[in-house]
Ligand SMILES: Cc1cc2nc3c(=O)[nH]c(=O)nc-3n(C[C@H](O)[C@H](O)[C@H](O)COP(=O)(O)O)c2cc1C
């Protein structure tokens with residue numbers, strides 16, 4: 001098979017998924033001798049135009065695991081925007097050292113229903129955006145492993161006259177979301193938690209409002225988080241003054257539970273298609 005273009009597309013408010021998608025797209029581009037285009041789905045403005053791909057293009061689609069699946073407020077954008085015509089796709093999720101549960105199965109299903117043929121899949125350990133577990137991952141070794149996986153996939157695709165059978169991935173796309181627990185082992189409900197702003201630190205630069213994937217921070221007054229907060233940490237990470245923070249007790253209790261039970265380094269998982 002010959003390819004005209006490789007696309008790398010991600011939702012990645014804390015940046016790990018983006019790193020892996022870019023690495024994968026570039027490695028596939030090199031292996032297949034095709035140019036690479038990149039697209040973020042991070043902000044509402046990024047999520048306006050659909051991406052319609054043909055059979056001679058290849059998509060690397062990436063997203064983070066939130067509560068065991070793709071982020072529920074963003075998942076509809078993957079469904080609506082990514083449209084293929086028997087377009088081969090690599091499904092890639094990241095997870096923060098606990099588990100990717102059903103996220104990869106869900107992404108695979110969305111891609112398949114959107115007209116893509118899943119030709120490879122990966123679930124990679126990445127720094128937990130909320131709890132900081134797996135700090136520094138994906139590291140150089142992980143990015144190298146992704147490069148090798150994609151180089152091998154590219155070689156097989158180039159040599160194959162037809163699309164392979166999709167890889168078998170663990171999980172159930174229809175399963176419910178993981179229910180976060182607190183330090184006491186009881187469910188911790190922090191769905192409505194929002195970041196606060198230290199007024200003495202905030203310089204009113206407006207960066208947090210620009211990066212919020214939900215468009216929930218008011219541009220004229222960044223202390224006001226008016227819409228839905230998905231706890232993605234983009235505002236916290238991008239604030240140059242360190243002025244944003246969460247103090248919701250259930251949220252903090254969940255982080256304590258994660259740090260107590262999921263500190264041991266987890267393994268990434270790569271899944272080959274059947275050529
Ligand atoms: C709201 C939220 C929920 C999360 N849920 C899970 C989870 O269920 N399992 C897990 O291992 N990591 C979980 N994580 C960690 C993310 O999957 C991980 O940090 C991911 O790499 C973030 O992607 P990004 O850096 O591209 O934004 C969660 C993170 C957030 C912010």
Ligand code: SF4
Pocket residue numbers: 013194195211212213214215216217225228229230231232233234235236
């Ligand atoms: S307000 Fe919530 S959704 Fe918006 S950037 Fe901050 S953590 Fe993410």
Ligand code: SF4
Pocket residue numbers: 197201202203204205206207208209222238239240241242243244
């Ligand atoms: S990024 Fe930080 S300093 Fe800038 S407006 Fe937002 S809270 Fe204030």
